[in-house]
Amino acid sequence: MNRLxxxxxxxxxxxxxxxxxxxxxMAEEGASVALLDVLDAEGLELVEMxxxxxxxxAHWHCDVSTEREVQAVMQKVVEHFGRLDILVNNxxxxxVNKPTHEITEAEWDWVQAINVKGVFFCTKHxxxxxxxxxxxxxxxxxxxxxxxxxxxxxxxxxxxxxxxxMSKTDALIYAADRIRVNSIHPGFIWTPMVENHLSSQGDxxxxxxxxxxxxxxxHIGEPDDIAWGAVYLASDExxxxxxxxxxxxxxxxxx
Numbered sequence: 001m002n003r004l005x006x007x008x009x010x011x012x013x014x015x016x017x018x019x020x021x022x023x024x025x026m027a028e029e030g031a032s033v034a035l036l037d038v039l040d041a042e043g044l045e046l047v048e049m050x051x052x053x054x055x056x057x058a059h060w061h062c063d064v065s066t067e068r069e070v071q072a073v074m075q076k077v078v079e080h081f082g083r084l085d086i087l088v089n090n091x092x093x094x095x096v097n098k099p100t101h102e103i104t105e106a107e108w109d110w111v112q113a114i115n116v117k118g119v120f121f122c123t124k125h126x127x128x129x130x131x132x133x134x135x136x137x138x139x140x141x142x143x144x145x146x147x148x149x150x151x152x153x154x155x156x157x158x159x160x161x162x163x164x165x166m167s168k169t170d171a172l173i174y175a176a177d178r179i180r181v182n183s184i185h186p187g188f189i190w191t192p193m194v195e196n197h198l199s200s201q202g203d204x205x206x207x208x209x210x211x212x213x214x215x216x217x218x219h220i221g222e223p224d225d226i227a228w229g230a231v232y233l234a235s236d237e238x239x240x241x242x243x244x245x246x247x248x249x250x251x252x253x254x255x
Contacts, residue, residue: 035059181243189221
């Protein structure tokens with residue numbers, strides 16, 4: 001219950017799905033959690049739930065694709081909680097599911113703005129605060145599709161490949177500052193994003209069964225599967241872990 005005691009964590013895209021699950025587990029492990037999202041109602045509801053359990057949490061509206069907003073919110077978080085130790089770059093979108101030659105520039109740019117520039121902006125403006133804290137942990141949510149290819153959603157796959165290499169680069173740049181940077185690569189996890197993606201393909205229940213079968217363990221993952229990985233990377237248990245890829249995918253990429 002105290003793996004993150006005394007630490008302050010910023011989690012982007014924290015209102016739903018993987019971000020929500022990570023916020024809950026980090027708060028339960030003793031962290032003060034700053035929930036960043038554009039979904040204010042859902043974010044505030046989660047804050048109320050966590051505070052009702054005696055846990056430390058606050059919500060800020062933040063569009064991670066807007067640098068000035070990211071910079072301002074990072075400063076507000078530190079003013080509120082007093083420091084910053086952990087950044088979870090989770091906010092992301094799937095984008096259109098079209099062949100590459102049919103994708104418009106605007107459709108491509110929208111995904112990159114959130115999934116790639118969002119990671120860049122949040123990392124950029126968290127680093128000074130992490131340095132003042134004497135180090136910390138940055139956890140970037142990539143995907144199995146940052147490791148292997150797939151014949152769909154090209155903007156998403158490109159963005160997650162970028163996140164993987166951004167993580168390794170920053171791990172090397174900031175190692176001397178005791179700031180660890182790692183990526184998590186989930187398989188299919190039952191979240192609103194995956195549910196919406198499968199619904200767009202046709203029958204949801206059939207899609208879920210077919211997707212589950214892609215994983216050697218035979219089922220789709222749960223947000224907690226990723227949340228516990230993030231807790232580990234944020235904790236002092238992972239003090240010698242940086243520049244690595246934590247693959248949590250039910251065996252999807254083992255083939």
